[in-house]
């Protein structure tokens with residue numbers, strides 16, 4: 001119980017990463033204040049039922065963030081990816097949201113800001129909008145006058161269960177070639193790592209950490225999935241025609257080929273530091289079991305990799 005009596009504000013708590021962070025912080029005894037756009041929505045109400053304070057706010061409304069951050073010890077910052085169909089968030093919006101959260105946190109006297117980025121972030125642009133936005137936000141966070149920690153999660157295990165990956169047809173299509181390894185992380189573990197980071201600011205302030213729980217080739221993914229599903233699942237790279245037609249997907253696949261999106265976290269060192277990190281087979285048997293079951297029954301709707 002590291003956080004007793006202190007409050008961490010969590011952005012995106014109705015989503016994957018923020019939801020995981022809110023749950024892990026609560027488990028460690030922190031008071032959690034979630035900034036939500038719709039406090040009466042079912043996800044916000046589930047948060048309230050789990051002991052999370054919900055306050056109305058919007059990333060596009062700095063005044064609402066100021067009110068939410070007041071008196072808080074920490075802030076967890078996540079933004080919706082730019083360019084996502086239907087979300088209406090541009091690259092400039094994502095950068096503005098991320099830098100505003102950081103600026104408001106500094107002005108409110110927040111002691112520790114944790115910003116979640118992406119494995120592909122870095123000084124050299126990738127040419128992919130929703131990845132390069134994160135490098136720009138990272139740079140801003142590092143220049144703040146408060147303690148900041150940047151985490152760079154690997155590709156989420158959850159994304160492999162999207163309807164567009166083809167599991168409903170007994171075949172997984174993804175970015176890498178069958179013999180190339182790529183690193184992945186369970187969303188659950190992002191929350192646990194962030195809770196550990198808030199629990200030990202002296203150890204983690206000022207650090208940028210790539211985080212992952214497993215590294216698997218396409219063939220290894222197929223083998224684990226076959227075992228978990230109890231029926232054959234094959235693996236193939238996303239079709240070349242699709243990668244040629246979809247400019248963003250093509251660039252993202254090239255980043256996987258070049259290693260930048262495949263990840264290079266030191267898994268042994270991470271597991272020594274965070275022993276709870278799930279490998280893919282453990283995730284399939286645990287938090288991923290219901291997602292796998294649903295994916296096996298799904299119909300393809302196209303892949304969205306953000």
Ligand SMILES: NC(=O)c1ccc[n+]([C@@H]2O[C@H](COP(=O)([O-])OP(=O)(O)OC[C@H]3O[C@@H](n4cnc5c(N)ncnc54)[C@H](OP(=O)(O)O)[C@@H]3O)[C@@H](O)[C@H]2O)c1
Pocket residue numbers: 011012013014015016017018035036037038043057058059060078079080081082117118119130153154155156159305306
């Ligand atoms: N998929 C991967 O493998 C991967 C890997 C690394 C990084 N990422 C990055 O992760 C980020 C997304 O994280 P996620 O998957 O946790 O998100 P998510 O599940 O899509 O949830 C997005 C959250 O942001 C909230 N939100 C959206 N617009 C908002 C606004 N204007 N003001 C306040 N809150 C707002 C949503 O709230 P509502 O409930 O109100 O909609 C929701 O809680 C993206 O930037 C993506 O690029 C993804």
